[in-house]
Amino acid sequence: MLGALVIVFREVIEAGLIIGIVMAATRGVVGRGRWINIGILAGVLGATIVAFFAGAISEAFQGAGQELFNASVLSIAVIMLMWHNAWMARHGREIAAEMRSVGTAVSEGAKPLTALAIVVGLAVLREGSEVVLFLYGIMASGTTGSALLVGGALGIAAGAAFTAFTYFGLLAVPTRYIFSVTGWLIALLAAGMASQAVQFLNNAGLVVALDRTVWDTSWMLSEGSILGRMLHALIGYTERPTEMQLTIYLATLLAMYLLMRIARYRPRERVPAAAE
Amino acid sequence: MRRIILGLATVLVLAGATARADDLTLTLKNHHFTPAELRVKANKRVTITVVNNDATPEEFESKALKIEKVIPGKSKGIVRIGPLKPGRYPFVGEYHEDTAKGVVIAE
Numbered sequence: 201m202l203g204a205l206v207i208v209f210r211e212v213i214e215a216g217l218i219i220g221i222v223m224a225a226t227r228g229v230v231g232r233g234r235w236i237n238i239g240i241l242a243g244v245l246g247a248t249i250v251a252f253f254a255g256a257i258s259e260a261f262q263g264a265g266q267e268l269f270n271a272s273v274l275s276i277a278v279i280m281l282m283w284h285n286a287w288m289a290r291h292g293r294e295i296a297a298e299m300r301s302v303g304t305a306v307s308e309g310a311k312p313l314t315a316l317a318i319v320v321g322l323a324v325l326r327e328g329s330e331v332v333l334f335l336y337g338i339m340a341s342g343t344t345g346s347a348l349l350v351g352g353a354l355g356i357a358a359g360a361a362f363t364a365f366t367y368f369g370l371l372a373v374p375t376r377y378i379f380s381v382t383g384w385l386i387a388l389l390a391a392g393m394a395s396q397a398v399q400f401l402n403n404a405g406l407v408v409a410l411d412r413t414v415w416d417t418s419w420m421l422s423e424g425s426i427l428g429r430m431l432h433a434l435i436g437y438t439e440r441p442t443e444m445q446l447t448i449y450l451a452t453l454l455a456m457y458l459l460m461r462i463a464r465y466r467p468r469e470r471v472p473a474a475a476e
Numbered sequence: 477m478r479r480i481i482l483g484l485a486t487v488l489v490l491a492g493a494t495a496r497a498d499d500l501t502l503t504l505k506n507h508h509f510t511p512a513e514l515r516v517k518a519n520k521r522v523t524i525t526v527v528n529n530d531a532t533p534e535e536f537e538s539k540a541l542k543i544e545k546v547i548p549g550k551s552k553g554i555v556r557i558g559p560l561k562p563g564r565y566p567f568v569g570e571y572h573e574d575t576a577k578g579v580v581i582a583e
Contacts, residue, residue, distance in 0.1 A: 207571065254533065255548040263554035266545060330535060333546055334571050337532035340549070399542055405556050408521065413561070423539040439539055 201351035204338065208355025209362075210426070211331045214433035215243070215323040216359040220366025221389065222316045225284070225382035227371070228295055232313055239317035243324025250325060251332035267404035270326065274397035277322045278452065280315040281390040282459055285383055287315070289460035292379040331356070385434070387456045392436020394452040395445040402444065410443035504547070505529045507572035518562040518582040527552040534576065538567035541580060558582075 219236065226232040250257065250269075257265045288295075331352070338348045373381050401407040418439040422428050431437035436449060502524055503510045516522045526536050528547040536545045536555060547553040557565075560582035569576025 203574075207573075254546055255551050258546065258548060258551065258553055266553070330546060333533040333535070333548075337534075337549075337571055340532050403543060403545075403556050411521075411559060418540065428539075438542075440542065442542075 201347045201354075204334075204348040204351030205355040205358065207334060208331055208352045209358045210429055211327050211334070212356060212359030213362060213426070213429050215320075215327040216363040217366055217430065217433045218323040218389065219320055220363045220370065221382060221385050222320055223363075223367045224370035224373075224378065225288070225386060226313065226316060227378060229313060235313040235317040236320055239320030240324055242317075243321040244328055246321065246325040247328025247332050250329040251336065254329070254333060261404070264404035264406070267400045268406075271397045271400035271404070273322050273326050274393045274400070277319050278390045278394045278397065280319045280322075281386050281393075282456055284315045284319075285386055285390075285456060286459045286463040288379055288383060289463040292383070295379070383460070387453060388435040389433075390456060391449045391452040392432070392434070395436050395438065395441065395449040398444055398448045399438075399442070402442070407444065410447060412443050413440045414443055414446055416440045500524045501527060502578070503527045503529060504534055504569060504576065507534075507569060507575045509567075509569070509576055509578040512578040513581060514578065515581050515583060516558070516560065519559045521556065521558045522560075524555045524557065524580075525552055526555055532571070534572065535570040536567065537570040538565060538580075540565040541567060543567070 219240070223232070223236060226236070254266075257269055259265060261268055335349065335352050338352065370378070370382065370385075398407055402411060416439060421431070421437070421439070423432055423437065423439040428437060428439070438445060441449070500514060500516065500522060502514060504527065507530060514524070516524075526545075526547050528534050528549060528551055531549045533546060533548045536543060536547055536553065541555075541557045541560075543555055543557060545553050545555055557580070560580070562582050565580040565582065567578055567580060
């Protein structure tokens with residue numbers, strides 16, 4: 201039972217962290233609960249469908265279907281995170297100011313909600329399909345199934361608790377800084393996802409340039425450990441990054457920074473409402 | 477777009493064809509890998525076919541090899557790794573980690 205708990209918990213950590221950060225990043229935005237729930241539900245539904253078609257996906261594109269699928273999912277998530285950060289660079293100050301003056305959720309802002317709901321959905325989709333397959337395997341093998349299923353359910357519960365922990369931890373950040381903190385977290389999240397995506401393209405045999413390993417820190421922090429996995433999800437920690445992964449990681453951070461600078465730029469400061 | 481897809485397909489077919497030259501296979505049965513030690517050439521890209529003879533799905537995982545791949549039950553998956561420096565690179569079947577484990581030895 202404990203084994204199943206640990207396996208499922210490990211799989212849901214990444215999605216859990218992402219949901220926690222997204223919830224903190226949308227603090228003060230009206231209707232965010234509904235959007236995040238839609239994202240989670242769509243993710244679970246998608247994960248079940250993906251698990252069901254795992255065989256077909258795996259065999260597509262000369263056996264590289266799964267890698268291409270993962271790379272696509274990650275790339276879309278990176279684009280959505282960039283979109284969100286650019287939008288926040290433009291409007292975040294107003295939302296934070298409103299939150300400070302009124303003290304409660306008052307802001308409208310459908311754009312970052314759809315983008316982040318998609319990010320949540322994709323995170324649940326990717327990790328969730330592995331959980332579904334694992335639980336399916338347990339059920340299919342019969343015998344000790346029920347205890348393992350309980351373990352699996354507890355693993356999901358532990359993941360949810362972890363999400364709450366991330367969220368409330370971030371809430372401790374003062375309102376004035378919350379959006380710059382979540383903005384940085386989202387930038388690092390996106391950079392980590394982009395470097396994972398390019399590694400999937402390498403596994404697919406498509407991007408094989410710069411494939412030398414730059415360093416190996418597995419002796420210090422194993423990527424398979426719980427802390428390693430958390431850092432992997434959070435900032436893209438990789439124990440043996442390739443030159444390409446490192447390049448893409450830094451390029452994503454730079455692109456994110458430039459995009460936010462451009463979004464923030466306004467020729468003449470006018471009434472915020474007129475900007476849209 | 478069509479041309480790009482055709483081009484990609486050609487590249488993938490060619491990649492598949494060259495890989496067949498030094499064919500490496502890992503077989504999973506009763507949640508054990510055979511062989512448990514797989515020797516590959518160092519500093520070269522290597523393609524391994526993982527055959528899952530169990531009825532249940534398995535996730536072939538190796539942080540050292542930078543691979544995470546679901547292999548559904550009664551099917552097989554292609555895993556592309558390398559170039560590896562000489563050394564030992566452990567891998568596991570994540571869903572049955574206590575029995576499904578092995579190591580790739582690059583030399």
